[in-house]
Amino acid sequence: MRLEPLEHRHAADLATAAEENRDTYAFTWVPSADEVGAYIDAQLARAATGRLAPYAQVSRATGRAVGATSFWEPRCWLSDDRLDAVEVGFTWLARSAQGTGVNAEAKLLLFRHAFEKWGVSRVDLKTDARNSRSRAAIESVGARFEGVLRNWSRSWAPGEDGLLRDSAIYSITAVEWPRCRERLEERVAGFLRRA
Numbered sequence: 001m002r003l004e005p006l007e008h009r010h011a012a013d014l015a016t017a018a019e020e021n022r023d024t025y026a027f028t029w030v031p032s033a034d035e036v037g038a039y040i041d042a043q044l045a046r047a048a049t050g051r052l053a054p055y056a057q058v059s060r061a062t063g064r065a066v067g068a069t070s071f072w073e074p075r076c077w078l079s080d081d082r083l084d085a086v087e088v089g090f091t092w093l094a095r096s097a098q099g100t101g102v103n104a105e106a107k108l109l110l111f112r113h114a115f116e117k118w119g120v121s122r123v124d125l126k127t128d129a130r131n132s133r134s135r136a137a138i139e140s141v142g143a144r145f146e147g148v149l150r151n152w153s154r155s156w157a158p159g160e161d162g163l164l165r166d167s168a169i170y171s172i173t174a175v176e177w178p179r180c181r182e183r184l185e186e187r188v189a190g191f192l193r194r195a
Contacts, residue, residue, distance in 0.1 A: 002058050013065035015036045017064075030092045053072075059102070066093055085120055087125065091103070126168060129167060141184060142172060
């Protein structure tokens with residue numbers, strides 16, 4: 001797979017991807033087919049503030065976007081010139097892309113950029129504490145569970161508009177990155193051998 005900056009040219013593919021099977025999206029913001037244009041607009045508006053860098057996850061085999069992911073909430077604590085931490089989030093995949101290695105490869109690309117290009121000290125990942133599927137996927141890429149922050153962020157669960165959720169927080173630190181990178185490279189290679 002490859003990551004491409006999210007644009008409206010990805011809308012048709014993302015609309016198809018989002019509607020394959022919505023059973024796994026109970027706690028994640030995934031637009032319906034008719035909401036994809038507004039979803040892209042919202043992500044691009046966040047990008048314009050400098051708080052988000054959204055990407056389409058594109059299958060190399062088909063050339064089609066199969067999901068989205070982002071860098072989110074960049075933080076500079078020690079100086080304004082150096083990025084110290086960033087979150088990877090707003091991630092979702094078409095049902096057919098889940099469990100295929102796309103998530104592992106996307107995380108490898110994102111983490112490598114964050115640690116090796118930007119030199120961050122940590123990468124964060126968070127999800128609704130109730131989202132066991134997402135938590136397992138985060139743990140599978142080598143992130144370490146740090147705890148649950150109560151009423152930490154907006155809930156994306158259906159019927160919970162205007163409510164806050166408990167967020168499970170995970171991270172990878174710069175010290176952990178070499179082992180995590182090795183593990184992710186092995187996982188991606190395993191998926192490619194099976195393909």
